[in-house]
Amino acid sequence: MFPTTRRSVIVALASDDDEERRRAFDTVVALYWKPLYKYLRVARGREVADAEDLTQAFLAKCFENGSLAAYDAAKASFRTFLRMLFDRFVANEVKASLRQKRGGGSVQLDFIDAEAEIAREHDRGGTPEDYFQREWARSVFAFAVERLREESDPTRFAIFEAYDLDETSGDSYRQTGERFGLSETSVTNGLAAMRRRFRAIVLDVLREATASEIEYRAEVRSLLGVEV
Amino acid sequence: MTWLSDNAVAHLRAVAELPDFSGTRYRLDRELARGGMGVVYEAEDIELRRRVAVKVLASELASEDAVERMRAEARTIAGLEHPGIVPLHDVGMLPDGRLWYAMKLVRGRRLDEVHAATPELLRVFLRICEAVAFAHAKGIVHCDLKPENVMLGDFGEVLVMDWGVARAQGANDSLVAGTRGFMAPEQEQGEAALIGPSTDVYALGAMLRAILPAEFPRPLAAICAKAGAAAQRDRYATVRALADDVSRWLDGQPVSAYRENAVEVAGRWLSRNRALVTIVIAYLVMRLIVILWVRH
Numbered sequence: 001m002f003p004t005t006r007r008s009v010i011v012a013l014a015s016d017d018d019e020e021r022r023r024a025f026d027t028v029v030a031l032y033w034k035p036l037y038k039y040l041r042v043a044r045g046r047e048v049a050d051a052e053d054l055t056q057a058f059l060a061k062c063f064e065n066g067s068l069a070a071y072d073a074a075k076a077s078f079r080t081f082l083r084m085l086f087d088r089f090v091a092n093e094v095k096a097s098l099r100q101k102r103g104g105g106s107v108q109l110d111f112i113d114a115e116a117e118i119a120r121e122h123d124r125g126g127t128p129e130d131y132f133q134r135e136w137a138r139s140v141f142a143f144a145v146e147r148l149r150e151e152s153d154p155t156r157f158a159i160f161e162a163y164d165l166d167e168t169s170g171d172s173y174r175q176t177g178e179r180f181g182l183s184e185t186s187v188t189n190g191l192a193a194m195r196r197r198f199r200a201i202v203l204d205v206l207r208e209a210t211a212s213e214i215e216y217r218a219e220v221r222s223l224l225g226v227e228v
Numbered sequence: 229m230t231w232l233s234d235n236a237v238a239h240l241r242a243v244a245e246l247p248d249f250s251g252t253r254y255r256l257d258r259e260l261a262r263g264g265m266g267v268v269y270e271a272e273d274i275e276l277r278r279r280v281a282v283k284v285l286a287s288e289l290a291s292e293d294a295v296e297r298m299r300a301e302a303r304t305i306a307g308l309e310h311p312g313i314v315p316l317h318d319v320g321m322l323p324d325g326r327l328w329y330a331m332k333l334v335r336g337r338r339l340d341e342v343h344a345a346t347p348e349l350l351r352v353f354l355r356i357c358e359a360v361a362f363a364h365a366k367g368i369v370h371c372d373l374k375p376e377n378v379m380l381g382d383f384g385e386v387l388v389m390d391w392g393v394a395r396a397q398g399a400n401d402s403l404v405a406g407t408r409g410f411m412a413p414e415q416e417q418g419e420a421a422l423i424g425p426s427t428d429v430y431a432l433g434a435m436l437r438a439i440l441p442a443e444f445p446r447p448l449a450a451i452c453a454k455a456g457a458a459a460q461r462d463r464y465a466t467v468r469a470l471a472d473d474v475s476r477w478l479d480g481q482p483v484s485a486y487r488e489n490a491v492e493v494a495g496r497w498l499s500r501n502r503a504l505v506t507i508v509i510a511y512l513v514m515r516l517i518v519i520l521w522v523r524h
Contacts, residue, residue, distance in 0.1 A: 113229075123234050138232055141240050145230050164243055167235050188272065192255045199244040224244050 010078050010211035014069035025063055028082075029109075031143060031209055033059065035135035036086055037114050043128035044090070052111050058089045059109075073212040077219060083132050137223055140209070144201040152194065155180055159187055160194040199224075247284050247322055254282055254318075254330060262286075265298060265392045270333060273317070280317060284328040295327045301392050302329040304368055312359025314379075314387045334389075336382050339439060340375035346448075349439050350474055352378075355386035357432065357471035363388075364425045364467060367397045371423065373431035374410045375438055397424050410434045413458050426460045429470055433463070436474075447477050450486035 012024035033055060040051040062068050062085075071081050123134065145165065149157050159176060171179070177187045203220065210216040232240070246256045246269070253276075256269045260281060271282045285298050305316045318330040339352065356378055360370060370391060377390040393405040406415050412430035414422035433455025440448065451473050457463045464470040473483045480500040482488060488496065498505055 117231055120231065120233065134234075134237075137241070138237050141237055142229050142232050145232070145240075149230075164239060165230065165232070165236050167233060188255065188257075192250075195243045195246065196248060196250060198240070199246070199248070202244050224241060 007208070008211050009208050010068075010071060010073075013066075013071070021066075025068070027208065028068065029059055031139055031205075032082060032136075033109050034114050034117075035132055035139050036082075037109070037111065038118055038135050039083070039086075039128065039132045040090065041115075041118055042124055043131040046090075048111070048115065052109075054090050054093065055111075056109065057093065058086055061089065071211060073210075073215050077215050078209065078211060079133070079136055079219070083129070133222075140202060140205050140223060143205055144198055147201050147205075148194065148198050152197070155182075156190045156194055159190055160198070163191055164195070164198075247326065247328070249282075249322070249328075252320060254280065256282060263390065263392065265294070265301075271330070273330065279333045280330045281333040282328055282330045284322070285326040295321075295325070298327045298329075298392070301394065302327075304391050304394050305329075305331070308363055308366060308368065308391075310359055310362045312355055312386055312388055313363070313391075314389055332387075334379045334381050334385065334387055336380045336385070338376055339378035339380060339435075342380055342439075346440060346444060347478060350478055352380065352386055353432075353436055353439065354471050354474060356388060356435075357467050357474075359386070359388045360428055360432065361467040361471070363394070364397075364428070368394050369397055369423060369425060370394050370428050370431070371415065372406050372410070373428055373435055374407050375435055378435075395420075395423065406431075412460075414460065422460065424460075425466060426463045429455050429463045429467055430457075432467065432470060433457075445477075446492075447483045447486040447488075448474075451477070451483060454485040 009024040009027040012020050013028065015021045015024065036058070037051055037055040040046040040054060041048070046054065067085065068082070071078055075081070076084075124131065126134075148160070152160075159180065162171065162176060173184045173187045173191075176182075177184045180187070182190070202224065206219050206223065207216055210219050242259060245259075249256055249271070253274050254271045255274055256271045258270050259267060260270050261268045266283045266285045268281055268283045271280050272278075273280050283298075285294055299319075302316060302319045305313065306319075309315065314331050314334060316329055316331045319328070321327055339356075342349070342352075344352075356373075360373065363370060368391075370388065371393045372390060373388070377388065379385075379387045379389055381387065408416070410431045412423075412427045415427050415430075433452050436448075436455065437452040440452075451470070454462070454473075455464055455470050464473070469484075473485055476483050480496060482493075482496070
C-alpha cells in the first residue's frame, strides 16, 4: 500500500537510495498497473495472455533499467509519459522474449480481478488516451477509497460506502440513521466529514503521483475540475 | 480493491469537487446548477436547520475581478427585497479565495420548462414585470432576463433569479454580458451608456415571445414587437407600461401597441359581452318564434 509520506514518488524514482527507489516504484506500479493492463485489453484490443505478459514485462523492464527516472516534468504529465513509454514498449517488444521477464516489483498484479472489472459495463468511448485517463481516475479514486477505509471508523465508512459507492442504495439519511442507530444529523455530519477526508486523500495521492507543482495542479484540475 | 463503476467515479468526482465549507454553518450536499460565474449547490444551514442554495464562484474564475463581480451581485440581490426576487441570506469567502453566498432554495420549475395556458403564462409574466419594475425603481437593470432565469415555486412563487450581470443604471464599465436572443441591440453592441430599463423591456418582449405558444393573437404579437423594437425610443418606456398593455389584453380591452380594425373591435366587444349578447339573441329568437306562430 502507499507509503505514509506525502513526498512525490515520481521524484523518488530517481533516488540514489535503493530502498526509497523500490518503494516509489511499488507505488507507481500499484497505481498504474491496472490502467495499463486494461488500456491494452480494451483500448488496444490485446488478448488476455498478451496483455498480462506485456504489462508485467514492461514493469519489470522499467524497474531494471530505471527508465521511469528519465521523466521530465517540463515536457508532459507523468501519466502521459508512462502511457507513451508503454505504447513504445508494446510496439517494439518481441513476443518471444516476453515470458523471460515477468513481474511488477513486490506488488501483486491480480489480472483476474482486472478482467472482472473489464467485464462489467463501463464507458469505452473516446480515444485510447481517453480510456487510459478514465482508468487512471478510477485507479486514483479506488486507492483513495481504500486508504479512507483503512483509517476510518467502520460505521462512518459504512455510511460513506452506502451513500457514495453503492448505486443501488436508495436509503434516506433517516433510514440510514435507523440502520446504524444514529440520528439523521449524525449521519449527515459524518458523511460530510468522510467526503472532506476523501477529497483530502485524493489530493494526497495526486501529490505523491506527480513530480512538480505545475503537474500536480494540472492533474487536480483534470481529475476534479478544481483549482488548488 | 473496491470496484468503482463509472457512475460511482462520477459521483465521487462530484463529491470531491464540493468546496470545503467546514467551519461555516453550511453543509453542501449536491450540485444544483452550473452557470457562467459559479456553481449552485443545495445545502443545509446547520444553525437554522433549513435547506438553502449556496452559490460558489467557479474555481477557474477565482480572480480579484470575478470576486468583485460576484460580491456586487450579492449586494445587488441583498438590496432588492421583493417577493419576486430570490432573497439572499449570507455571504462569505472560502479559504481558497472563492466568494460564496447563501440564498433561499427555490423548489419548482424554470419558466422554460412550464407548459400552461396563455392567460396563466401571462399572469406569471406580469409577476416577473413587477419584480423587474421594482429593481428599476432601485436603479438596477437585470440585463439577463430569459425564461431560464425565472423560477416558479411549487406554491405559486415567481422568482427572478441570476442577477450576475445586473448593473446600476448609468454604469459605464466596459463589461457587458447577457444571452444572445434576449439581448437588446445596445447591449449586444456593448454600448454600456445606453443600457437602461428599456434594455430589460427588450428582453421581456423576447421572453414573452418565447413562453407563448407558436400561434398567438395579433395584439399580443404587437406587444412583443413593441417591447422588442430595435430602437429604444420605439419600445415601451417602462416595464410598467408593458405590463399594463398585457393586463389590458387579459381584461379584453384594447392594447396601446395594436390598432384594431372594426371587425376586431366588434369581435372583442362580443367576446367581453358574451352573456348580454346571448340574452339578446335568445330574446330575438323567441320573438321570431312567437310572430311566426301568430301569423300561422
